[in-house]
Amino acid sequence: MLYDQPIFRIMGDRALLVELGDQISPSINEKVRELFLKLDHRPLEGVVELVPSYRSLMVVYDPLRTGLDRLREEILNLHQATDPSLVPEPKTLAVPVVYGGECGPDLEWVANFHKISPEQVISLHTGTTYRVYMIGFTPGYPYLGELPEALATPRRETPRTVVPQGSVAIAQRQTGIYPVQSPGGWHILGWTPIKLFDANQWPPTPLEMGDLVKFFPIQKEEINRWTSSKV
Amino acid sequence: MDIIESLEILFPGPLTTVQDLGRYGFGRYGVPPSGALDSFSLRVANLLAGNPESEAGLEITLMGLKVRVLTDLVVALCGGDLQPCLNEKPFDMWCSQIARKGDTLSLKAPRTGCRAYLAVGGGISLMPVLASKSTNLASRFGGYEGRALRKGDILVSGAPDRHLQRAGKIFEPESRPSYTGDWVLRVLPGPQDQDFPEETKKIFYNASFKASSLSDRTGIRLSGPTLHRKEDLGDSIISEGIAPGAIQVPGDAQPIILLVETVTGGYRKIATVISADLPLLGQVKPGDRVRFQEVLMKQAMMAFQESENHIIMLKKNSG
Numbered sequence: 001m002l003y004d005q006p007i008f009r010i011m012g013d014r015a016l017l018v019e020l021g022d023q024i025s026p027s028i029n030e031k032v033r034e035l036f037l038k039l040d041h042r043p044l045e046g047v048v049e050l051v052p053s054y055r056s057l058m059v060v061y062d063p064l065r066t067g068l069d070r071l072r073e074e075i076l077n078l079h080q081a082t083d084p085s086l087v088p089e090p091k092t093l094a095v096p097v098v099y100g101g102e103c104g105p106d107l108e109w110v111a112n113f114h115k116i117s118p119e120q121v122i123s124l125h126t127g128t129t130y131r132v133y134m135i136g137f138t139p140g141y142p143y144l145g146e147l148p149e150a151l152a153t154p155r156r157e158t159p160r161t162v163v164p165q166g167s168v169a170i171a172q173r174q175t176g177i178y179p180v181q182s183p184g185g186w187h188i189l190g191w192t193p194i195k196l197f198d199a200n201q202w203p204p205t206p207l208e209m210g211d212l213v214k215f216f217p218i219q220k221e222e223i224n225r226w227t228s229s230k231v
Numbered sequence: 232m233d234i235i236e237s238l239e240i241l242f243p244g245p246l247t248t249v250q251d252l253g254r255y256g257f258g259r260y261g262v263p264p265s266g267a268l269d270s271f272s273l274r275v276a277n278l279l280a281g282n283p284e285s286e287a288g289l290e291i292t293l294m295g296l297k298v299r300v301l302t303d304l305v306v307a308l309c310g311g312d313l314q315p316c317l318n319e320k321p322f323d324m325w326c327s328q329i330a331r332k333g334d335t336l337s338l339k340a341p342r343t344g345c346r347a348y349l350a351v352g353g354g355i356s357l358m359p360v361l362a363s364k365s366t367n368l369a370s371r372f373g374g375y376e377g378r379a380l381r382k383g384d385i386l387v388s389g390a391p392d393r394h395l396q397r398a399g400k401i402f403e404p405e406s407r408p409s410y411t412g413d414w415v416l417r418v419l420p421g422p423q424d425q426d427f428p429e430e431t432k433k434i435f436y437n438a439s440f441k442a443s444s445l446s447d448r449t450g451i452r453l454s455g456p457t458l459h460r461k462e463d464l465g466d467s468i469i470s471e472g473i474a475p476g477a478i479q480v481p482g483d484a485q486p487i488i489l490l491v492e493t494v495t496g497g498y499r500k501i502a503t504v505i506s507a508d509l510p511l512l513g514q515v516k517p518g519d520r521v522r523f524q525e526v527l528m529k530q531a532m533m534a535f536q537e538s539e540n541h542i543i544m545l546k547k548n549s550g
Contacts, residue, residue: 010419
């Protein structure tokens with residue numbers, strides 16, 4: 001449910017969560033995106049960081065330059081003002097994936113779990129357009145939803161200590177892409193040659209919160225076509 | 232400006248990294264701030280050495296760093312007392328001094344605190360990555376090749392000779408924080424304090440917790456009485472942004488004070504450490520005792536202003 005009025009939750013004396021709803025939904029997430037873009041477009045005095053997520057926006061500020069009451073009022077005013085020109089259409093990023101084999105060590109297991117073929121898993125995974133609900137966990141990691149119900153899978157009982165960079169994985173109703181090597185408990189269906197985080201590029205990740213992602217299958221032999229090209 | 236080799240790492244100790252005041256504005260891409268955990272000590276060290284307060288320095292964890300000085304330098308060491316010596320003779324902290332070419336500066340083990348900050352007049356010359364020289368260890372970028380310093384690494388500084396006249400500045404003893412090892416950290420409740428029953432809040436504000444050896448730059452893990460959430464609630468929440476100092480309570484009901492290497496998470500935060508006490512988090516070492524004291528926003532603001540006043544005074548005095 002989208003709240004009638006945002007709920008402000010204080011996180012210490014230099015951060016504020018502006019919570020707009022109580023669940024994961026594209027419409028609530030879009031409201032977060034709108035507020036994020038407004039605050040980004042017209043920076044408020046003293047605000048140093050904006051972190052949008054599923055249903056809230058974190059606003060980090062310098063308490064020597066602004067204060068809680070002032071910020072609350074300014075954010076409420078911006079929230080109520082409508083300015084559609086500030087909210088561009090999201091981009092859609094097509095992400096090539098080598099499914100199965102050593103690139104996707106859990107594809108067979110996931111197929112067996114749902115009593116379908118690996119090809120059906122691939123077709124379900126590529127048949128949906130996913131929304132980037134937020135970026136977090138590690139730099140550039142997109143939280144993508146929602147995975148079709150028919151692919152909803154509990155996390156691995158034992159998380160892997162090493163998930164390679166580029167792994168495309170699923171858990172519950174979510175799918176994600178590991179931008180850097182990290183530990184992880186999701187099921188790895190495949191691997192993408194696309195680089196999702198590079199601190200020396202601007203922007204450091206091709207995705208922004210609110211963007212859309214569509215996966216498509218490629219063969220392992222084709223990956224050179226993608227590794228050199230920029231997104 | 233002349234860039235000159237200033238320091239050579241002879242032994243890095245368990246963890247020595249280049250840090251400045253962190254990178255802000257990239258949280259939307261999942262990039263955490265990083266930066267000096269005890270930012271107060273780094274700022275003071277920089278000002279004593281004649282640098283801008285936001286310059287990068289070395290964050291030295293617990294012990295063991297040994298560096299060779301490669302050119303005449305003004306240096307300042309602040310933060311935890313890791314028993315520093317210059318050529319085997321005790322070296323005063325919280326002031327700026329000249330170290331000569333060929334000298335060695337070494338740190339032993341903490342007498343107080345957990346981390347020391349070394350500033351060099353002329354700073355540490357490195358290309359900023361995402362607007363900061365801070366090292367992000369997990370994603371391996373920023374700082375010195377995105378990693379902790381190793382034996383043989385050589386750091387360079389900008390015109391260190393021009394800073395030599397800055398030697399002899401002192402940060403007044405009454406302005407220096409005290410590191411007791413038995414910490415009382417001031418907090419503001421929230422953002423999810425309402426998800427914990429009154430009994431849990433009572434425990435949280437009265438019990439003493441022990442800092443675990445699993446603590447790192449991501450968080451200080453605490454052990455103590457369990458902090459149960461309200462019974463009808465699941466163990467996680469919808470993931471959201473996280474600010475440094477937030478105290479999260481995951482499924483095992485043992486609190487973790489989150490530091491500067493995380494920007495989102497999916498557990499409840501019962502309270503958040505106030506700005507004035509955030510730098511102290513960098514001085515909590517494994518085995519220390521931690522208690523939490525609830526304050527009001529007004530008190531938090533006064534405490535922060537008070538700690539900032541020490542920096543303002545120092546800026547005035549070092550002109």
